[in-house]
Amino acid sequence: MAQMEREHLSVVMFPWLAHGHVTPYLELARRLTSANDADIDVTVHLVSTPVNLSAIARHQTPRIRFAELHLPAAPDLPPELHTTKHLPARLMPALKRACDLAAPRFGALLDEIRPDLLLFDFLYPWAPLEAAARGVPAAHLSTFSAAATSFVVHCLGRGRREGCAFPFRGVGFGSAEEEAKYMAQYILREELPDALVPERNRLLLSLARSSAFVAVKTCADVERPYMDYLSELVGGNKEMVPVGPLLVDADAAAAAAGGGTSSESESDRVMRWLDAQTPASVVLVCFGSEYFMSEQQxxxxxxxxxxxxERFVWVVRFPRETEEGDEAARALPRGFAPAPGRGLVVEGWAPQRRILAHPACGAFLSHCGWSSVLESLAAGVPIVALPLHIDQPLDANLATELGAAVRVQQERFGEFRAEDVARAVRRAMRGEESHALRRRAAELREVVARNDADDAQVAALVQRMARLCGKGQQRVAVPN
Incomplete structure (x- = not known):
C-alpha cells in the first residue's frame, strides 16, 4: 500500500523585541510544530537578538530553532539592551533604529535559512521586502487586538480623510476630534530626524505588504466585527485570519519573562497565600511586564x-537603573505595609495565569494590555480597567463593551485618583454589579477556552501558509 509523502514547511518568525510579542510568537510556533496536519510538517526558525533568545533557550526543539540577529553597534545601546526589558524609555527610538539598520543582516539570515515563508511583526515593515527579494512570501502576525488595530488604521486613513469617528462607538472615543487627540498623544509621537521608518507608517506598510492574509492573535467569536472592518480598511482583498488567544502556560511564561528558581519559590509563596483566602475575595493588581509607575502613581x-x-495581590516592578529625569518609582511608598492577611506585594514577576485561575481571585486590576485582557477572560475573572498608554485604552474600552470590565475614572490616561481606584475595585467585588460582571465573565470564559482549544484554527493557518508557498496542492504517493 502506498502512502502520501509528507511535505515540509519552513517558517521564519520575526517578533518585535518585547516579551509581549516574543511570547505569543513562540506559543504559535509550538502549536504549528505540533499540529496534527496529515500532510505537512512545520519547522520554525524564530529570529531575535541573543539577549532575548537566551531567556527562552529551553524552548528550543528540533522543530523550533533560534536564529540570532546581531544589531549594529551603538554607543548608548549595548547588546544587553537589545530588548525592551529594562530598556530606558529614552532609548526606544535608538532600539528601533538599530533594528531598521539590521535589515541587511536579516536578509543574510534568510539566505542562510532559506525558508518557505516569513511571519513578521508590524515594527519591521522592511522585513517582507527582504523576503520578497528572495522570492519568499510574508504575512504579518499581529499581537494586538483587531479592535485596536482597526481603530488605528481607521484614524490614519478614513478617519483623517473624511473626518469621521471610528464606527464602533463603544471602543472609540466618540468623535473624530477626540480620536485625533488620542492618536497624537499615544500613537503618533514626535519623529526623530534620523528615523529610517516613520512611526505612523510601520503598521500601514506591514499590513499592505502582508501577502494574501494577516494573522491575528484573537478570538473570532469576540472580535469578528473588528476583523471584518480591518479587512475592509486594507482593501477588502486581504483576509484577517484568527489564530486564537495563544494562551501560554505559567511555566512557559516564567521562562519567557526570565524567571528562574527565585521566581518559582515566589510563585509558591503567592499560591500558598491565596489558598488561605476565601473564594472570589482577592484582587490581582498588575500593570504589565514593562511599565514602571511613577512615585505619584x-x-x-x-x-x-x-x-x-479588599484583599489583594499586587505585582510591582521597579527599573533596574536610575536615570536623570526618570520619574519611575524605586520603592513602595514609605509606610505602606499591608497586614499579612490583607494584602501581598510581589516584586518582579508573578504567575499571572495561575493567580487568575485560583478560586480566591475575584477581579483583576489591570492596564489592559491585550494578553492580560485575554488571560482574564480565559479565567472568567472581571477586569478593573486602568489603561495607561498606547493601545491599552482601546482594549479597556473593548473589555467594558463586552460587559466584563469596569473602568477606573480617569481625566487622562495614566492619571488617576486613589478614591476612584477604590470605587472601581468595590464595584467589581461587591453588590449586584459584581454579580453581573462575573456572570458575563463566566460566559466569555467558555468562548475564549473554545477558541484556544480549537486546533482547526492552527490547521487552517498551516494550509493557508502552504498554499501561499505553492505547497500542499500536489501529493506524490510513495510506497511503504
Missing amino acids: LARMARGLELSG
Missing part, C-alpha cells in the same frame, strides 16, 4: 487599595 495605587477594603 504608586502612592495613589497603594492608597486606593487601602481605601477599597
Whole structure:
C-alpha cells in the first residue's frame, strides 16, 4: 500500500523585541510544530537578538530553532539592551533604529535559512521586502487586538480623510476630534530626524505588504466585527485570519519573562497565600511586564487599595537603573505595609495565569494590555480597567463593551485618583454589579477556552501558509 509523502514547511518568525510579542510568537510556533496536519510538517526558525533568545533557550526543539540577529553597534545601546526589558524609555527610538539598520543582516539570515515563508511583526515593515527579494512570501502576525488595530488604521486613513469617528462607538472615543487627540498623544509621537521608518507608517506598510492574509492573535467569536472592518480598511482583498488567544502556560511564561528558581519559590509563596483566602475575595493588581509607575502613581495605587477594603495581590516592578529625569518609582511608598492577611506585594514577576485561575481571585486590576485582557477572560475573572498608554485604552474600552470590565475614572490616561481606584475595585467585588460582571465573565470564559482549544484554527493557518508557498496542492504517493 502506498502512502502520501509528507511535505515540509519552513517558517521564519520575526517578533518585535518585547516579551509581549516574543511570547505569543513562540506559543504559535509550538502549536504549528505540533499540529496534527496529515500532510505537512512545520519547522520554525524564530529570529531575535541573543539577549532575548537566551531567556527562552529551553524552548528550543528540533522543530523550533533560534536564529540570532546581531544589531549594529551603538554607543548608548549595548547588546544587553537589545530588548525592551529594562530598556530606558529614552532609548526606544535608538532600539528601533538599530533594528531598521539590521535589515541587511536579516536578509543574510534568510539566505542562510532559506525558508518557505516569513511571519513578521508590524515594527519591521522592511522585513517582507527582504523576503520578497528572495522570492519568499510574508504575512504579518499581529499581537494586538483587531479592535485596536482597526481603530488605528481607521484614524490614519478614513478617519483623517473624511473626518469621521471610528464606527464602533463603544471602543472609540466618540468623535473624530477626540480620536485625533488620542492618536497624537499615544500613537503618533514626535519623529526623530534620523528615523529610517516613520512611526505612523510601520503598521500601514506591514499590513499592505502582508501577502494574501494577516494573522491575528484573537478570538473570532469576540472580535469578528473588528476583523471584518480591518479587512475592509486594507482593501477588502486581504483576509484577517484568527489564530486564537495563544494562551501560554505559567511555566512557559516564567521562562519567557526570565524567571528562574527565585521566581518559582515566589510563585509558591503567592499560591500558598491565596489558598488561605476565601473564594472570589482577592484582587490581582498588575500593570504589565514593562511599565514602571511613577512615585505619584504608586502612592495613589497603594492608597486606593487601602481605601477599597479588599484583599489583594499586587505585582510591582521597579527599573533596574536610575536615570536623570526618570520619574519611575524605586520603592513602595514609605509606610505602606499591608497586614499579612490583607494584602501581598510581589516584586518582579508573578504567575499571572495561575493567580487568575485560583478560586480566591475575584477581579483583576489591570492596564489592559491585550494578553492580560485575554488571560482574564480565559479565567472568567472581571477586569478593573486602568489603561495607561498606547493601545491599552482601546482594549479597556473593548473589555467594558463586552460587559466584563469596569473602568477606573480617569481625566487622562495614566492619571488617576486613589478614591476612584477604590470605587472601581468595590464595584467589581461587591453588590449586584459584581454579580453581573462575573456572570458575563463566566460566559466569555467558555468562548475564549473554545477558541484556544480549537486546533482547526492552527490547521487552517498551516494550509493557508502552504498554499501561499505553492505547497500542499500536489501529493506524490510513495510506497511503504
